[in-house]
Amino acid sequence: MSSPVAILYTSSGIEAGTAESPLYITGSISAGAEYPDLADVSFTTASGADAEILEANEDRLGATVYNNSSIVMYLKLGSSATVDSFTALMSPGAYYEVPFSYRGSIHAYWATSGNALVTEFTD
Numbered sequence: 001m002s003s004p005v006a007i008l009y010t011s012s013g014i015e016a017g018t019a020e021s022p023l024y025i026t027g028s029i030s031a032g033a034e035y036p037d038l039a040d041v042s043f044t045t046a047s048g049a050d051a052e053i054l055e056a057n058e059d060r061l062g063a064t065v066y067n068n069s070s071i072v073m074y075l076k077l078g079s080s081a082t083v084d085s086f087t088a089l090m091s092p093g094a095y096y097e098v099p100f101s102y103r104g105s106i107h108a109y110w111a112t113s114g115n116a117l118v119t120e121f122t123d
Contacts, residue, residue, distance in 0.1 A: 034061055034123060035061075036061045036062065036121035036122060036123060037122070037123050038121070038122045038123070039119050039120070039121050040119070040120050040122070041117060041118070041119045042054075042117075042118050042119075042120075043068075043115060043116075043117055043118075044108070044115060044116050044118060045113065045114070045115040046108065046109070046110055046113075046114060046115075047110065047112060047113040047114070048110070048111060048112060048113075049109070050079075050080050050081050050082065050107055050108075050109050051081075051107060051108055051109070052079075052105055052106070052107050053065065053106050053107065053108045053116055053118050054105065054106040054118050054120060055105055056103060056104045056105045057103055057120065057122070058103055059122045059123060060102075060103045060120055060121065060122055061100060061121045061122060061123060062097070062098060062100045062120075062121040063097075063098040063102075063106065063118065063119060063120045063121065064095065064096065064097050064098065064118070064119045065090070065095070065096045065098065065106070065108075065116055065117075065118050066093075066094075066095050066096075066116060066117040066118075067090040067091065067092055067093060067094045067095075067114070067116055068093075068115050068116055068117050069092060069110060069113070069114035069115050069116070070092050071092060071110055071111060071112060071114050072089060072090065072091060072092070072110070072111070073089075073090040073094075073108050073109070073110055073114055073116060074086035074088075074089060074090075074108065074109040074110075075087055075088045075089075075090055075096060075106070075107075075108050076106070076107045076108070076109075077098065077099075077102055077104060077106055078104060078105065078106075078107065079105055079107055080107060081107040081108050081109040082109055083109065083111075086109070106118070
């Protein structure tokens with residue numbers, strides 16, 4: 001028995017093709033990927049408190065965050081970033097790519113005055 005060389009996931013199940021029994025695909029296949037047309041860069045500053053650095057946006061295709069300060073930033077996908085509740089601990093100069101399926105709010109916390117450059121990609 002040959003190992004599959006192609007696997008196709010369909011609504012009716014999984015089909016596998018081998019060298020001896022190829023899987024023929026007719027029509028077109030689309031990955032459905034969207035590519036951003038716009039990139040909006042914002043600068044956020046906060047001091048010793050939770051700050052929303054990016055609002056929830058259903059049109060977001062992606063986002064990046066750069067810790068532009070000399071202190072650690074606690075980044076949270078969701079609300080209320082704290083030293084005990086965060087998604088990523090970002091050193092000074094660190095860069096974070098938000099998962100491209102996340103469209104919720106993004107918060108940050110710095111113990112003292114800190115700032116971030118946030119880029120949001122939309123269509």
